[in-house]
Amino acid sequence: MASQSVAAEKSDILSFEKGIDRNSPRTNIKVGGYEDAQNILLTSAVSGKHPTSLLLDSELDAEVTWPAGNPQWCAPFSYATYVEATQTLSFNTELLVARANGHYHSYQIGSPGTVASVRRFAPVLGNSANVWQINSFIYDKWLCTTDGRNPPMKYGQHFFDHDGYVTPYLFPIGSHPVSPLIGTVTGETWAFSGTGSFRTDAQLITDGIGTGARVGTHSLRVAASETVRLTFLTARDFVTGPAPYASRNFVNTDSIQFQYYKAADAGGITIRFYKTYNTVYRTYTSTTSTTGAWTLESLVRTGADTGGFVDADLAAITDVEIISSDAANVTYIDDLYFLYSDAPPAAAVGVTHKERIVLGGAPLIGDVPSLGTIIYSNAEAPDNFATAGVNNTQVVGGGVESLAKTNQITALREYQDAVIVGTPSSIFAWTIGAAGVPAKSTISTEHGIDSQRGLIETPNGALLFPWQRGIYILRSTGRQFIGAKIQPFLADIPTEDMSWSLAVLDEKTKTIRYWFR
Secondary structure, eight states, X not given: OEEEEEETTTTEEOOSTTOTTTTOTTOOOOTTOOOOTTOOEEEOSSSSSSOOEEEOOOOSOSSSOOOSSOEEEEEEEEEEEEETTTTEEEEEEEEEEEETTSEEEEEEOSTTOEEEEEEEOOGGGOBTTBOOOOEEEEETTEEEEEOSSSOOEEEESOOSSOTTOOOOEEEETTEEESOOOSSOOTTEEEEESSSOEEEEHHHHHHHTSTTSOSBTTEEEEEOTTOEEEEEEEEEEOSSSOSSSSOOOOOOTTSEEEEEEEOSSOSXXXXXXXXXXXXXXXXXXXXXXXXXXXXXXXXXXXXXXXXTTOOGXXXXXXXXXXXXXXXXXXXXXXEEXXXXXXXXXXXXXXXXXXXXXXXXXXXXXXXTEEETTEEEEOBTTBTTOOEETTEEOEEEOOOSTTTTTSOOOOOEEEEETTEEEEEOSXXXXXXXEOTTSOEEEEEEESSOOOOXXXXXXXXXXXXXXXXXXXXXXXXXXXXXXXXOGGGHHHHHTOXXXXXXXXXXXXXXXXXXXXXXXO
């Protein structure tokens, strides 16, 4: 990694000629000296002048057993728990961590700390040799992630309509989960007709069931020819849009999705939603024919109705049954939810703007290539990305090189009253008007923005960003190239991908530091 310091207040770049940190008050290195990229601390037990040992940065938690895989991304997340006895809120802060094998987990500090599985994606999406870039943003109480390969995800509480269940979960934006599938939630009672059970993440790994649980800490094990019944203490509503924000009702063009795993196939899985047990219900049937891997199943929400069940009855579900018609094999079930048909596709970058989620860099919307298309939710309805059945989208493109390279949205950042939209060859300002109509204006068609992570705001209200081995500044009064002093150095950096360029603001020294991969 190469690094460079930028004076945030002066908006120019400090030269390398006398050392990386020659003007940085946080280091004692003399003019002309260089600080190691790992921030190695030089110490001496004798004189204090001559180094006698090297101390590396401290490990976050030396006692905890970390999951396998190199960390790719992490972000802090705080959430509240209501203490009824004292009528107060207690707050928990944890780290959400994503690893190169597709595994998200949480970490809470302790002696040792606590690690809990949150979600796993298919391991082909990332490994130690083929990393995946994750970008994140905040919408109210959600921590949202995008990676360009999986659906945009929301990490937060209260997805299950259970007042007392506060554990955060990671689900696709636009989804309404049915149950966390752990068996210990107040308001849920589980009954097994055979040897089925809930298996922990560790048990699943030991048993060789994929790479572990798909969502949370458990998966549901359904034995051969078994029926598993879930009874809700209070009837559940699967018509109203996802909690905790208001969204449109679910309709029959939407879907129900879940993941399953089985070693061999001799029959499928049936899921029934009961208004009145066991006479009035809707049935969804899956052949579950794929074996040897966790597989995502998607079924149209209509299903097959019995006993006079109608669409509106999904607003008052008392029981759910999961029935195996496979007489020879165990089936594992996880990640059960209803999903909007217009839920956002995989996106590379995202931001919050005017109570909306704004996404860009999506490979496809339906069957239409859309790397250069903005997708946005309705105001205060972050799960709802369509108006009157029409997707909320706007195409963004232009610039002198827009046809010579892929036109895709590479960066989104809220700046003043608009969103700065970067592409490889142009920069735009985009916003939503009072009537909900999108509008964009051109800032530049001569240069673009290479990196979402490298786009950063300085304390004096300017934006710095990298483009084609140069550093640029954007103010409300105009834009400027400010990397002339270090252009010869940047020109020789052997970067693999400029989209990985990372900028960090140091509040203490009022400097911005760039790292290039």
